[in-house]
Amino acid sequence: MMKRDDLDTASLLAELLDALGPSAVLAGDAVPERNRNDYSGLPATTPLAVLRPADTAAVSAALRICQAHGVAVVPQGGMTGLCGGSRAGSDEIALSLERLVGIEELDAASATMTVLAGTPLQAVQEAAAAAGFFCPLDLGARGSCSIGGNLATNAGGNRVIRYGMAREMVLGIEAVLPDGTVLTSLNKMIKNNAGFDLKQLFIGSEGVLGVITRVVLKLWPKPASTMVAICAATDFANVLALLQSARQNLGPLLSAFEVMWPQYWDFATGLVRSPFAGDDVPHGAYVLIEALGTDAEQDAPRFEVWLETLLDQGTIPNAVVAQSVADGRAFWAVRDATGELYQHFPQHMAFDVGLPIARMDDYVARCRTQLQETFPGSTTLFYGHIGDGNLHIIVWQPGVDEQPKKQVEQIVYGLVREYGGTVSAEHGIGTLKRQWLGHARSQEQIALMRTLKTALDPRGLLNPGKVF
Template sequence: MPQSEILTALLDALGHDVLTTRDHLLERRNADWSGLPGEAPLALLRPRSTAQVSQALALCNRFRQPVVVQGGLTGLAGGACTSAGEIALSLERMAAIQEVDAISGTITVETGVTLEAVQHAASEAGLMFPLDLGARGSCTIGGNLATNAGGNRVIRYGMARDQVLGLEAVLADGSVIGGLHKMVKNNTGYDLRNLMIGSEGTLGIITRAVLRLRPRAGALATAWCGLPDYAAVTRLLGEAQRRLATGVSAFEVMWPSFVDYMLAHVSTLRSPLDTKHPFYVLLESAGGDGQRHQDAFEDFLADMLEAGVIGNASIAQSQGDAGAFWRIRDATAEFPILMPDLIAFDVSFAIADIGRAAQHCDQALRAAWPGSTVLTYGHLGDGNLHLIVQVPGGGETTADAVEALVYGIVREYGGSVSAEHGIGGKKRNVLGHTRSPAELAAMRAIKFALDPHGILNPGKVLPAP
């Protein structure tokens, strides 16, 4: 149908307060951080309630109008990029924290709220929301759930889906499903909650959620460690999980390529160690009793030093020290400035394979493109490896070749082409490296059942048949 008809129908139902046409969008961004292009959409919808989301989708479904839901536009897979014929739907006005229930340990929110706002609300209640990402100030809970975000503390608390007890979502036809339940145990048939989480806006739009809160740690013990080889890295992880009473809350592994590059290019960073090592680990353990926990942490590291597992270590004596360690790891936020033409990978392997897989990628990339920059780091405790590649003078053809090489190695090792950033439009053509034909067929069947006209985020996640 003519585009004017759907715009007229939306305007009649929702008004100028909710609907903004392309001519009035001015400089609004149309793409996320993936580097994929985005065009100004036909219009932008900014509903103020689930009821308005439902009205909008019911009309768009009737007119077969494609819709792309947008959160904070901090994604790295192109899932929120729009084209000229699509309508963008932003939940930025649905950003209320509706309830903090300290007894149940939950927080109920509209999903346009930022991750940082949820963290602050939890902290004010004497609790914590454990999901944490570098984009915390901009990313939204809706985007976090739609992509099943990971972050720094998956090793202890799990992915985004592990933080959700209940949610509300609107399907393509405007139907509202789900419930704002606060129960951990809720075995009542098909889990529609987890079907929505990780679907990247292709099955429905998540509008509200009940999130789990956790007890706030009384103390954080943090160390920056230098290790001799990958075997030592995995041994440190295993020993820390076994011997530290409260376990490991973060285990970030960095290869020298990453650490040396960051220290050389970000003037505010300082090396925690005066020695060089083949591997570096940022180890964090959350505990209750401050001094007792710190003493146990230091005793453990002393044993690891004596056993030769660690070559050297710097232990944070203050929050400032710990913050300085984390700033090296979080300096990835500087990549858009330092390496605007980078090719980034978010992949995962079995923990036992990461050392060999990372070395395989590094050697193959440098052999194929001498003079290229290859940086390696990751959340080792959950098998997530990040690889940053920059080829001087490389263009789109080079990027395609780099991706083919890396994703080919991922397939060889039986890994995943996406650990925590989603598939979006960027990885849909390599989804078959990780998923079987039968699994892809099942995904398509689910998509058709919930969105038979294909209006939700078309061209994302699923590869072309």
């Protein structure tokens, strides 16, 4: 984007410097590399300036000044997003929350934690654990992603089947509106029906309605036991039978149910050791199951007896249970081999979709067939958090200078719409999926989103061009 001819940049920066201080305003060559791009794969951009406010009052002042000058502001957290939602153009201001870091309070009586929005997720997890609690939200980018960004995108992760998405973990929020108004509702109560639940406006809205600055998180008891197993399945019907059995027999202990189709399994076990040592029989699918309990003496035997019963009955063809923490990590390493994808499939296309669980395997079969017929020799990998309806897809066409992104998206998202799914299960919309939003939301729903946007941001200056 070109810089606006009518913008008095010097006056704007001078006013921001006066309000925030020199350490909080970076422009020109001083713009850090980290603020130029996220993980979307889109070209890097250099914003007009990067603001690094140190508290909520400074966030408010920054938004108020930018609003007065008619300059767009793009909120930034850990910059780990995959859809371009935090990229600022050359005539836009990047508002980085990297200095809003810290645990303000851990209230053991209410089992809550009050956290500044720029705090890395891993720091939140560690603070909860040190106090004897558990923060169940977990992502591969835990060391870099910020809790504010997690909430702005309504992050999911590995344990949604038990704990829900990020929005289920939030009791209170402080957010700054586009005009600088501070909306503080740091509620700690689970029951609070006094009017609208306004925090839900900001969770999952990707920073287009307001900037989250503080949050009250709900905490859980720290697990006393962790059980992990890898199971083979004959086909997807067998996977569904295993899921139903896990829900019935493990109940609230079930925390993760991850499914890998054979092509992904072969890729992953080519990089890390297969848990099924000596089992060369191909299976229709592979399932990683995790259960978190509160009784170290009884939980593990109960888990093992359940799996042994399934094996004895012939319900599943094979299973192996982690006997140590190291085993559990090794099992998860198979599922997390996605970290090696860029090395083996450069410039591959990655998709995060949601589908009705019962129809997922049919979707996979049709999607793979269409992709292979359209792009012979392409790599197609399918895996995901199937217990919550989230499917991840990897597509890579070898021997080409540029991946056929548009054509692949038409196949992947066209089938998603046909199957009544969503084009984004946990990564958000940003800019990359904006044109596909209508495949998952009706015109009436999108119109209401625009109405809310107009009400809170009538000039359209907060994270413009994102979501819709």
